[in-house]
Amino acid sequence: MYPEKINIAIVDDHTLFRQGLASLLNDSDKINVLFDAENGQDMIKKISQNPLPEVILMDITMPLMDGYESTKWIKQHHPEIKVLALSMFEEDKPIIAMLKSGAGGYMLKQSKAADLIEAITGIAQQSFYINELVSGKLLRNIQNNQPLKTQQVEINANELKFLELCCSDLTYKQIADIMNLSPHTIDNYREALFQKFDTKSRTGLVIAALKQDLIKI
Structure with missing residues (x-):
């Protein structure tokens, strides 16, 4: 103290x-x-x-x-x-x-x-x-300019598009409409990427993607 x-x-x-x-x-x-x-x-x-x-x-x-x-x-x-x-x-x-x-x-x-x-x-x-x-771990990573301790993840084209749209203020349903996919499919993308990036939030997901230079904002 x-x-x-x-x-x-x-x-x-x-x-x-x-x-x-x-x-x-x-x-x-x-x-x-x-x-x-x-x-x-x-x-x-x-x-x-x-x-x-x-x-x-x-x-x-x-x-x-x-x-x-x-x-x-x-x-x-x-x-x-x-x-x-x-x-x-x-x-x-x-x-x-x-x-x-x-x-x-x-x-x-x-x-x-x-x-x-x-x-x-x-x-x-x-x-x-x-x-x-x-997210605590991802915040420390971005502040200390350290690489993520997870492996470089493999992202397909649809997952990459989903990550890019996550940087916006769009809802998940609006993202599904833009990508011409069902909300259920978007939910599957989100949960799969949460697991790949070891995070539980949309903010943490985007920060992780930024740290691996997968997306720009």
Whole structure:
């Protein structure tokens, strides 16, 4: 456990949200908010004016410099800072894109305060935070830029097309319609690929495929 408070920063373009969150977290005996910023450009300016935070809570959709670019900047200039994505989006594509940019975890804005504090503590201690949105083993693989420990899987043309469509926000039924296949066949593809990639989630499946350069997003 951390003997002292964890220093963090909040980057979000909604003023009332970030200031309210800062006030809420500062009331905790575990968190100290060093500063808040309204976008990536504001973040870069304030990082130069304040002590470095251990963790940055990063929104995705922001003007001037969004969460993806801001996270990439952090990982390039201050790799010791951990980034916890905090967003309204629970679709697979933004989660995967933030992980690829360098975030060590992903939380929804509607999460409970206690869960968010737990996530901040976890990412500060371990450099990553896993929950139902993010697979632990695959997150470590993508953050450490390590190859998957599973064998290179053999993918046929239909499975590859299925993986590519999994990167979208389409439902499995919509994917079945596009591929002109029955939902039952799509279910079989999904379950077979889950087994091949040793994962149980759509997000984990896509991250595994990205790590083996089978698909691009």
